[in-house]
Amino acid sequence: MDLSGKTAVVTGGSRGIGREICIELAKRGANVVLCARSAEGAAQETAALCEAARAESPAPAEGEPQNGQDPRTIVVACNVADAGDVKTLMETARRTFGRIDILVNNAGITKDGLLMRMKEEDFDAVINTNLKGAFLCMKEVSGVMMRQRYGRIVNISSVVGIHGNAGQMNYAASKAGVIGMTKSMARELGSRGITVNAVAPGFIDTDMTAALAPDTREKMAEQIPLKRIGTPQDVAKAVAFLASDEAAYITGQVLSVDGGMYT
Numbered sequence: 497m498d499l500s501g502k503t504a505v506v507t508g509g510s511r512g513i514g515r516e517i518c519i520e521l522a523k524r525g526a527n528v529v530l531c532a533r534s535a536e537g538a539a540q541e542t543a544a545l546c547e548a549a550r551a552e553s554p555a556p557a558e559g560e561p562q563n564g565q566d567p568r569t570i571v572v573a574c575n576v577a578d579a580g581d582v583k584t585l586m587e588t589a590r591r592t593f594g595r596i597d598i599l600v601n602n603a604g605i606t607k608d609g610l611l612m613r614m615k616e617e618d619f620d621a622v623i624n625t626n627l628k629g630a631f632l633c634m635k636e637v638s639g640v641m642m643r644q645r646y647g648r649i650v651n652i653s654s655v656v657g658i659h660g661n662a663g664q665m666n667y668a669a670s671k672a673g674v675i676g677m678t679k680s681m682a683r684e685l686g687s688r689g690i691t692v693n694a695v696a697p698g699f700i701d702t703d704m705t706a707a708l709a710p711d712t713r714e715k716m717a718e719q720i721p722l723k724r725i726g727t728p729q730d731v732a733k734a735v736a737f738l739a740s741d742e743a744a745y746i747t748g749q750v751l752s753v754d755g756g757m758y759t
Contacts, residue, residue: 497740500525503593504739505585507531507576507633508603510539512702513652516728517600518569520736522546526598528569529589535573543569576603576629579636586636595644598739599637601630601674602652606704608663619666626670627677634681638690647690648739651678652731655698655754671696675750682748691747693738698754700726721756 504521508514510532519542522528528546532539546569572588574581589596604626607618630651641647656664657671675694682692699705699716705725708716717725734753737743752758 497524497736497742499598499736499740502597502739503527503529503589503595504598504600505529505531505589505596505633505637506600506602507574507629509600510534510537510542512704513697513700513728513731514600514602515542515545516732517602517735518542518546519549520729520732521598521600521739522569523549524736524740525550526739527593529585529592529596530569530571531574531576531585531603532571533573533575535571539571539573543571576601576633577624579632582629582632582636586633586640590640596637596640597644597646598648598650599633599641600650600652600735600739601633603629604652604670606664606667608667610663611665614666622666623670623673626667627673630674631677634677634692638681638685641690642685642688645689647685647688648743649678649681649685649690649692650735650738651675651692651694652735653678653694653696653750655696655752655758658696658750658752659758678750679748686747691738691743693743693747694750695731695734695738696750696752696754697731698726698752698757700728700731700753702728719757720754721759724755726753726755 509530
């Protein structure tokens with residue numbers, strides 16, 4: 497899965513699953529445009545990890561920075577729910593590296609609560625980031641990829657978007673919507689050499705799940721056929737595959753990375 501010379505835009509790339517996706521793509525030779533709410537702190541740490549990961553990767557034959565920058569990972573502050581920010585993100589990526597080959601819509605938030613207690617603003621916030629954000633990014637990048645007649649779009653959904661989860665109606669709705677958009681965009685863009693797929697992670701070891709009590713984590717792991725909690729790297733490798741030319745004849749699909757939890 498060689499991605500040398502390819503340019504990837506990854507939203508929500510500063511930590512957790514997004515960080516590992518950035519590192520995995522960089523390790524395979526891709527230029528990485530890391531999008532995060534803040535261009536400082538964790539985002540810069542991720543960028544440094546990407547550069548370290550690509551240290552042993554061969555220099556790409558094309559797609560090198562066109563503005564004199566040496567690093568092949570750049571950080572762009574962006575609120576994916578803001579159309580102006582998304583436009584600037586994509587313009588920066590194209591101006592820096594000349595093209596955009598891969599888009600990973602990973603940015604997402606949770607504001608959990610039972611339906612009867614959920615605030616309208618919490619519902620809106622999750623939908624705006626998780627669903628509208630993916631829509632804006634795909635809309636903005638689709639023109640670039642259509643002109644190239646090449647592109648790989650990977651949307652990060654969730655098993656919650658397939659099966660639902662009590663206390664996460666807003667999150668489940670946003671992630672189910674991402675799956676619907678994935679399948680629709682696959683039909684719209686396929687004739688231009690662009691694939692659109694989704695990855696649906698299950699119970700993954702992130703900052704959010706790390707906050708759970710140890711006995712709760714153990715019970716969750718016991719319910720998974722593989723008997724372990726997934727890692728961000730498990731998700732990142734699946735994303736790298738769908739972003740590669742090895743997955744050229746796969747589009748409109750949802751790949752669950754859940755250890756068999758919902759088999």
